[in-house]
Structures are given as structure tokens and as C-alpha cells.
Amino acid sequence: MSFTNKFTWGGATAANQYEGGYNEGGKGLNAVDVLTNGSATEPRKVTWKKSNGETGATPLVWGQDFKLPDGAVPTLLDGYYYPSHQGTDFYHHYKEDIKLMSEMGFDVFRLSMNWSRILPNGDDKKANEEGLEFYDKVFDECAKYGIEPLVTLSHYETPLSLITRFGGWKDRHLIDAFVHYADIVMNHYKGKVRYWLTFNEINAMDMAPYMGGGLIDGSEQNRAQGAHNQFVASAKVVKLAHEIDTNNRVGQMLAYSAYYPYTCDPKDQLKVMEVKQDMLFYSDVQTGGRYPDYRLKKYERDGIKLNDNPEDYELIAKYPADFLSFSCYTSNVLTTHEADAKASGNVTAGGVKNPYLESNAWGWATDPDVLRIALNDLWDRYHKPLWVVENGLGSADTLEKDGSVHDDYRINYLRSQIKSMRDAVTLDGVDLMGYTTWSAIDLVSNGTGEMKKRYGFVYVDRDDRGNGTLKRYPKDSFYWYKKVIDSNGEDLD
């Protein structure tokens, strides 16, 4: 009872949290480059400036309305700390890091390409050669160790210039800009990369519209248009990818959470149904190929009008994603009743604390069955190959004097998750392509901008203010994961 021989193991990262080198090699700024650090209790902020010289910083709270003041555009300001600028410096450590990944036995390394490293303004005619060269070196290094790259084209990295000039993904100009960018990189890296993801956690458009869509006004109208524009862009990129290389496979990337009703009151079940609709709307369109009726009805009720044309829907139907990848860290409990202790989670935040599960210091519950539930749900709905491309435990690790890190809590978490995933494959027959944990190496937390919330198999010496040597230290989980990969998921002890 095991994974198939084709099953792939690895780890995931994102440029805005990992790469650093934010102003090196001709790179332009992106959405996250103007996002400050935060903490479990303090939200990250987008810093901005108005044409009259007024400046400020607006908090970005997941799941809440986001809008910059009228006339404000995101910009870098003195006196703020921006963690993406250095990340954990993959830009200068890529050789060492990819070697460490190969020591663990990675088949796959998921990384995102910084769109503004290739096209500094997001829609420049010509690519920035230095940017192309950087990823050439990265992919060559991967090839040296037989590691397959899985490339996210945009992991919350909308180029800042597209935000200031067009207001982000609400404008159809971004469809053309994104397809142009994909055209450049898919041609340039032909033969080096064959697995692509379009937008990280595409449903972040609703829960974190600045992250997901570079929207500085996250109104429902703008979110709906932003999502529509990304669906059309995705379909065009699937078409293009297949034309460029028949080996190319383009996946959707969805933020998935299992939702449980807190009581057996049917009203709680209805709430679960509605929250799941908000999540699965994104895969119904991008993977399923059509707008679901429940969403169209909602748009009708809310007076949302899309700037669309019939060709959009033909493209969406004809070029759905080749596979469905997703992130899944936790589950959420929903209720229409009064309940105490609030729980939290990444973009799938909300709900109340699950009395049957333990939570980490940031309030995310550890659910040993969530991946089996997620995989069955998505497999039954779409019957397309699935890929778990993010799953992991954020924790404050301790670097011991001898350079070791004893993260048995992370090993326990990952063990439970792999078992759950294995059940979905062996007991339920789900078609699962692979598993890339979050994260391969320590990097900046997306939600809080902290370094303290670590996910990697390798500790990086850097703190919440950017101090530290950036030296790498394999954790206990590094050696454990190596054993897991060596045994294709058999040896989880």
C-alpha cells in the first residue's frame, strides 16, 4: 500500500519570500516589495504616497476589505522595514540551496519567477536579459541534480508598475501583459521547465485582493473583474504553453481548506456550503472550464457587471488547467452559533476553534485527515490530476549552539499529513502527482512578514529585522524527509 513510482517529492518557495536581490540585476518592484513586516498581532502594511506628498501605510488584513486612500499609490518609504527585499537570499545562495535540496533527494523544486525580474514594468516589450540569466542558472543547477522545477508564474508578485498605472488585475491590460510574460519565459526555458502554475492561490483574489490581484481597491466589483481577467489569462497561457511545447503542463493553484460545521444545525451546513462555493468557484472556472450558476446568481444579486466578451468564455471552456494543484495547511470550523475562541489560518482564515485539534502558536489547527478530505473532494469534482504544492508547519525553531535544530513537532505534523495523503491514494484511488512541502528552506512568512515563523527543512540565520549571517543549518526534519523520500513515503518513523 504505497505511492506509485511516478510520485514526486520536493519542497516549495516563492520569490517574494525567498529570493531577495530586490533591486539587483535590473529587477523592478512588485506588490510585496512595498509591504512592511508584521507579526501574529500586528498586520503587514502597504506603504503609499499621494501626488500632494502625503504618505502613509494601510494595514492588510486577510479576509477584510482593503482599500488605499483615494489617490494613493503604493511606494517605498523611508523608516519602514520590507522583508521581501532580502528574503533569505536565494539570489546569492541558489547553488548551496539546490545542493541541499538534492541531498534530501528532491525530485521537484517549486519556485516562483519574479515577473518584474523578467519585465521590470510588467509589460516591457523586451525582457531583462539579466533576469533571464538568473533563472537559467537556477534551472541549470536543478538539472545538474536531476531536480525538476515547478514554476509559479506569479506568486503574489504583480509588478508594481502595473498596479500604479492600471490599478492591478481589474484592468484587462494585465491579461496581455501576463500572456506576453508567459510567452517570453516559456520560449526561453523550453526544455528546461515543463511544469507551470499560473497564479498562486488564485482565490486569494477574494481574501487578500492586494496580494492576489494587486488591487488597491478591493471592492467586490474589482475582485470579480480581477478573477475574470486571471481566468482568461490562464486559458490563454494554457493554449500558448501547449503550442510552444507539447510537453508543457499548466496547473491551477488553489488555496484549499476543509470546512466543518460546528453543530448539526442545517444552518451551519449551509454556511459551510456557501464558504466552499466561494473557494471552489475558482477551480470550477479554471479547472472545470465554466462559471458555476451559484456565482453568476451572486453577481446578479450583488449588481456585479463583468467587462467580458463571448470569446472569454470560449477560451475558458477550451483551455482549462491541465492539473489542479493546491495549498492546504489546516481545516476550519464554521458556525452560525455563538462560539468562543476564534481560530485562524492563512488565506482560508475564519471560523472557530476545533475542540478536537491542536493549534500552532499562530492559531492554525493541525488536522491529520485534512489532505485525504481535500484530495477526495477535488478528485471527485474534477477528475483531473492533483498536486499538493504547499503543506507544512510554521513554528519558531531554536538553533542550538552546535548548529542543530530539533523540530520533532514539524516531523510529527508532516508525518500525519503524508499518511493522510497516502490514504487518499491507496484507499480512495486519487490521482496525485506529487507533494512539495512548504517550505524547502526557511523564508519570510507571507501572512506576517516574520522570519520567526519558520517552515523549512533548513534553518536560515536571519531574524525579524533582517539581522543574521544567512548561514544554512539542516534541521532534524531535513534528515527525516530524506528518509521519507528514499523510501517513497514508506518509512515515516
Ligand code: BG6
Ligand atoms: C500560502 C502562501 O498561503 O501559505 C505562501 O502561498 C505562504 O506564500 C504560506 O507563505 C504559509 O503562510 P504564512 O503566512 O505562514 O507564510
